[in-house]
Amino acid sequence: xxxxxxxxxxxxxxxxxxxxxxxxxxxxxxxxxxxxxxxxxxxxxxxxxxxxxxxxxxxxxxxxxxxxxxxxxxxxxxxxxxxxxxxxxxxxxxxxxxxxxxxxxxxxxxxxxxxxxxxxxxxxxxxxxxxxxxxxxxxxxxxxxxxxxxxxxxxxxxxxxxxxxxxxxxxxxxxxxxxxxxxxxxxxxxxxxxxxxxxxxxxxxxxxxxxxxxxxxxxxxxxxxxxxxxxxxxxxxxxxxxxxxxxxxxxxxxxxxxxxxxxxxxxxxxxxxxxxxxxxxxxxxxxxxxxxxxxxxxxxxxxxxxxxxxxxxxxxxxxxxxxxxxxxxxxxxxxxxxxxxxxxxxxxxxxxxxxxxxxxxxxxxxxxxxxxxxxxxxxxxxxxxxxxxxxxxxxxxxxxxxxxxx
Numbered sequence: 001x002x003x004x005x006x007x008x009x010x011x012x013x014x015x016x017x018x019x020x021x022x023x024x025x026x027x028x029x030x031x032x033x034x035x036x037x038x039x040x041x042x043x044x045x046x047x048x049x050x051x052x053x054x055x056x057x058x059x060x061x062x063x064x065x066x067x068x069x070x071x072x073x074x075x076x077x078x079x080x081x082x083x084x085x086x087x088x089x090x091x092x093x094x095x096x097x098x099x100x101x102x103x104x105x106x107x108x109x110x111x112x113x114x115x116x117x118x119x120x121x122x123x124x125x126x127x128x129x130x131x132x133x134x135x136x137x138x139x140x141x142x143x144x145x146x147x148x149x150x151x152x153x154x155x156x157x158x159x160x161x162x163x164x165x166x167x168x169x170x171x172x173x174x175x176x177x178x179x180x181x182x183x184x185x186x187x188x189x190x191x192x193x194x195x196x197x198x199x200x201x202x203x204x205x206x207x208x209x210x211x212x213x214x215x216x217x218x219x220x221x222x223x224x225x226x227x228x229x230x231x232x233x234x235x236x237x238x239x240x241x242x243x244x245x246x247x248x249x250x251x252x253x254x255x256x257x258x259x260x261x262x263x264x265x266x267x268x269x270x271x272x273x274x275x276x277x278x279x280x281x282x283x284x285x286x287x288x289x290x291x292x293x294x295x296x297x298x299x300x301x302x303x304x305x306x307x308x309x310x311x312x313x314x315x316x317x318x319x320x321x322x323x324x325x326x327x328x329x330x331x332x333x334x335x336x337x338x339x340x341x342x343x344x345x346x347x348x349x350x351x352x353x354x355x356x357x358x359x360x361x362x363x364x365x366x367x368x369x370x371x372x373x374x375x376x377x378x379x380x381x382x383x384x385x386x387x388x389x390x391x392x393x394x395x396x397x398x399x400x401x402x403x404x405x406x
Contacts, residue, residue, distance in 0.1 A: 060288030080107030181329025
């Protein structure tokens with residue numbers, strides 16, 4: 001007679017993995033839920049653009065699906081015509097000649113590309129260095145993979161500090177991650193600092209993961225620089241890209257990575273298990289977008305830059321109670337506020353009482369003081385103006401006079 005199986009201490013639904021308990025709650029869905037509970041709220045939170053995909057992308061998607069073979073599984077790495085077009089794009093726009101010792105892999109967005117990379121290069125207990133403030137999904141992905149995110153503080157201008165990066169390295173470090181143009185700080189990392197980090201990774205036998213989702217969004221004469229374009233970078237650099245931002249294709253979920261070919265087997269194992277292949281219809285849309293090229297996005301940049309300037313002008317009305325980081329890229333501003341409340345409570349009050357939403361800074365690891373991130377590309381100018389009216393009026397009422405930012 002078999003032994004009785006002991007009853008569990010709790011119902012299965014209550015037994016969430018300890019690993020996931022260590023991961024921060026997803027801030028974007030939380031703020032979206034607060035907005036749904038308060039209809040009419042204007043969002044200055046989520047990082048999307050206000051314009052749609054190029055017509056060529058929509059036409060390519062509409063032309064897909066008329067053959068039975070369109071609906072079969074496709075190559076894990078991506079559709080061959082798209083891979084070929086990405087080779088040309090990388091050489092033309094990023095000065096990256098992807099050689100035989102490298103591989104391009106198309107994923108369902110660059111967040112998935114980042115998660116794939118972590119699983120391919122790191123074991124449980126290994127570490128990955130993130131610049132602080134960090135992009136919250138990078139920290140979350142690391143923790144889900146049982147990889148420890150280690151923070152390297154940036155300098156007063158939110159630029160990487162090479163000494164801080166070196167100090168963060170240990171025997172368990174597998175990669176250093178940079179994001180330029182940056183989310184959440186909105187800065188463009190100086191090329192010489194990216195070169196130094198890339199050389200440090202080469203010399204220490206580490207990977208440099210370069211997230212370049214905002215490559216087209218630079219202002220004030222700044223230019224985007226891809227570390228993967230360096231002559232000796234191919235063996236240790238992983239570059240991440242996205243169609244979500246520049247081409248207005250956030251919901252289509254198309255991104256891609258460039259990695260050393262030595263990672264191909266591991267990446268294909270992950271891709272085949274998690275996704276099999278990126279959705280073919282979306283890949284066709286991406287191919288259509290590439291046929292138009294970055295001039296599509298650049299046609300909107302002047303307007304987005306005016307949005308940024310409008311945000312700065314309006315926030316200046318708050319005087320010393322609000323300090324705004326200098327933003328020359330992406331489409332974000334970080335606000336440090338003289339606030340008696342933690343950032344999330346301030347966000348809740350802004351939504352509940354003033355119908356305007358922002359993202360709390362502690363989601364990006366900014367726990368000292370009260371920080372908010374606002375996004376300025378998601379709304380056309382008239383709607384942005386109304387949102388800024390609400391934000392500035394709300395902060396003026398919520399932030400005590402005389403309480404300055406630290």
